[in-house]
Amino acid sequence: MEPPFIKKAGLMRKGGPLMKEKGRKNRHLANNLTAYGFMLPWFIGFICFTAFPVIFMFFVSLTNRRLNGISQFIGFTNYKNIFASSTFRNSFKVTIFFTIVMMIVTAVWALLMAFLLNYKQRLNGIFQFFYFIPSVIPSVALAYAFRTMFGKDAGLFNALLSSISGSNVRINWLYNERTVYPVIFFITLFTYNTGQMMLIFRSGLNDVPVDLYEAADIDGAGFWTKFGRITLPMISPVILFNTVTGSISALNGSFALLYPLTGDTGDPNKMTQVLSLLIYNEAFSNYKVGYGCALSVILFLLACVFGIALFGISKKYVYYEN
Amino acid sequence: MNKKAGTAKYKVVIVTLIKIIVAVIMFSPIIWIISGGFKTLTEFTTSTDIIPKKPTLENYIYVFKYSNFFKYFRNTVLLMLGTGVGTLISSSLVAYPLARMDFPGKNMFFALIIATMMVPGIALIVPQYIMFGKFGWLDSLLPMIVPAFFAHPYNVFLFRQFFRSIPKELDEAAIMDGCSHMGVFFRVLAPLSKPTYATIAILSSVFWWNELTQPVFYINGDKWRTLTIALMTSFMYIKGNTFVINWPTIMAASTLMIIPPMLLYFFGSSYLVEGIKTSGLKG
Numbered sequence: 051m052e053p054p055f056i057k058k059a060g061l062m063r064k065g066g067p068l069m070k071e072k073g074r075k076n077r078h079l080a081n082n083l084t085a086y087g088f089m090l091p092w093f094i095g096f097i098c099f100t101a102f103p104v105i106f107m108f109f110v111s112l113t114n115r116r117l118n119g120i121s122q123f124i125g126f127t128n129y130k131n132i133f134a135s136s137t138f139r140n141s142f143k144v145t146i147f148f149t150i151v152m153m154i155v156t157a158v159w160a161l162l163m164a165f166l167l168n169y170k171q172r173l174n175g176i177f178q179f180f181y182f183i184p185s186v187i188p189s190v191a192l193a194y195a196f197r198t199m200f201g202k203d204a205g206l207f208n209a210l211l212s213s214i215s216g217s218n219v220r221i222n223w224l225y226n227e228r229t230v231y232p233v234i235f236f237i238t239l240f241t242y243n244t245g246q247m248m249l250i251f252r253s254g255l256n257d258v259p260v261d262l263y264e265a266a267d268i269d270g271a272g273f274w275t276k277f278g279r280i281t282l283p284m285i286s287p288v289i290l291f292n293t294v295t296g297s298i299s300a301l302n303g304s305f306a307l308l309y310p311l312t313g314d315t316g317d318p319n320k321m322t323q324v325l326s327l328l329i330y331n332e333a334f335s336n337y338k339v340g341y342g343c344a345l346s347v348i349l350f351l352l353a354c355v356f357g358i359a360l361f362g363i364s365k366k367y368v369y370y371e372n
Numbered sequence: 373m374n375k376k377a378g379t380a381k382y383k384v385v386i387v388t389l390i391k392i393i394v395a396v397i398m399f400s401p402i403i404w405i406i407s408g409g410f411k412t413l414t415e416f417t418t419s420t421d422i423i424p425k426k427p428t429l430e431n432y433i434y435v436f437k438y439s440n441f442f443k444y445f446r447n448t449v450l451l452m453l454g455t456g457v458g459t460l461i462s463s464s465l466v467a468y469p470l471a472r473m474d475f476p477g478k479n480m481f482f483a484l485i486i487a488t489m490m491v492p493g494i495a496l497i498v499p500q501y502i503m504f505g506k507f508g509w510l511d512s513l514l515p516m517i518v519p520a521f522f523a524h525p526y527n528v529f530l531f532r533q534f535f536r537s538i539p540k541e542l543d544e545a546a547i548m549d550g551c552s553h554m555g556v557f558f559r560v561l562a563p564l565s566k567p568t569y570a571t572i573a574i575l576s577s578v579f580w581w582n583e584l585t586q587p588v589f590y591i592n593g594d595k596w597r598t599l600t601i602a603l604m605t606s607f608m609y610i611k612g613n614t615f616v617i618n619w620p621t622i623m624a625a626s627t628l629m630i631i632p633p634m635l636l637y638f639f640g641s642s643y644l645v646e647g648i649k650t651s652g653l654k655g
Contacts, residue, residue, distance in 0.1 A: 240398070330589070
């Protein structure tokens with residue numbers, strides 16, 4: 051009757067085998083009930099705000115529900131329409147491209163900043179303030195700053211290029227199909243994601259034992275050798291954590307950045323219409339909530355695939371001390 | 373020896389230079405926002421000077437006088453307070469048994485909490501929208517505040533990590549003295565975890581101050597509009613003209629919006645680093 055976990059429980063150690071069987075069972079029951087009592091808020095929250103919406107979403111995705119609530123069961127028609135739609139196929143590709151590139155670009159930049167900050171110097175606190183501060187300001191404010199900095203007229207970037215090249219540069223960076231991606235990925239360096247990763251990388255870098263570097267120095271290893279053979283393997287669990295959270299926040303946070311930057315139609319020419327923008331567009335501009343739910347199901351499954359894939363890769367490459 | 377000292381000095385100069393360049397890049401949008409707020413519309417659309425030729429306060433006057441700035445500010449503060457109080461209480465309570473007690477299903481529940489951390493909120497927002505609509509909560513702050521009272525997985529994780537770093541002997545001693553688990557939580561762990569409460573309070577406040585996605589979905593009218601939506605709608609156009617975007621006013625409003633999180637970070641950064649460090653990834 052008694053499950054094996056009881057052996058581990060702290061109660062046993064104190065009560066010892068002398069405690070009467072019945073009393074022990076009662077105390078265990080009380081102990082478990084207390085634990086579940088503490089966990090109650092999460093149980094309720096998980097059921098109401100995660101599990102139920104997931105199941106509900108699958109059901110609504112099988113209807114043609116409109117924003118006004120009128121709905122009818124239509125089977126898998128939404129999914130058929132989705133896979134036949136070129137808008138969706140484009141959006142799906144954009145989402146995967148955006149997520150992977152943003153994950154890599156922000157992680158590399160965050161690691162670079164963490165490296166610079168771990169180079170002990172006076173005024174490091176001030177540098178950290180400058181590096182971290184863009185990630186705590188609202189993404190809307192950031193988006194508007196960059197919309198004007200990369201604007202055609204009186205944009206800071208065009209002015210800089212003009213003064214360097216000597217000619218009058220007038221590029222509409224965010225509306226030009228050739229420049230929009232580099233500019234967007236540059237802007238992602240300023241998001242919350244990057245700042246968060248930088249802090250985590252910093253503590254990861256601090257945890258690398260100094261004697262490893264000292265030993266490498268004695269062997270005459272250069273910077274890149276030390277980086278590739280010591281730093282990267284030692285911080286690989288941190289890199290994994292950052293890429294997992296980074297890909298989720300790229301899926302999640304792209305809305306708050308791209309909606310004020312390029313709109314829910316994903317200008318130019320749907321090149322930035324990630325799935326979250328398409329969901330908003332279909333459900334709230336076209337009132338197709340059932341269709342929006344089917345898209346949400348796909349986004350949900352995509353997030354699962356990303357999570358599983360990253361953990362699969364990690365088994366091969368991540369080094370754990372213990 | 374002398375040569376080595378020379379290269380070391382050379383290295384310091386290079387590193388410092390890179391550090392400064394990165395700092396300038398990272399801070400450029402903030403300078404741009406602050407400078408833009410003091411420009412007139414004509415200057416903003418014709419000049420890229422960082423220091424305005426004729427600094428003006430008209431944008432700030434417009435924000436305070438002709439928009440409901442104070443109402444949006446109040447709404448955002450209410451949102452921050454509600455979600456902050458909710459998540460601090462509920463997440464720390466949920467983290468306690470995960471860090472300190474043994475009970476059936478513990479590992480499964482913890483795995484489930486980690487798994488829900490991976491679910492992007494945006495994927496569930498449409499079904500939640502329908503659900504909150506049925507509750508009659510749309511166009512209010514409730515769809516964001518109420519869930520905060522039912523534990524946020526990421527915060528549960530941070531609390532659990534911190535609780536585990538506190539010596540277990542402390543609460544074992546308290547239990548020996550006849551303290552209940554409630555007592556251990558409120559009298560031993562919670563008081564010792566002030567840095568984590570502060571960290572999560574700061575992270576949560578900054579998150580909700582900046583949050584755009586959920587208010588965009590849940591709030592339509594002006595009554596409960598938050599500052600982030602107001603920035604996209606209320607200061608957007610010149611009075612009575614929906615074709616000319618009023619950039620300098622947006623920049624002035626943005627300046628007002630970036631100051632509180634900057635101050636929070638400035639005064640809370642010691643907590644923030646400590647909290648994130650102690651909640652590291654091992655164990």
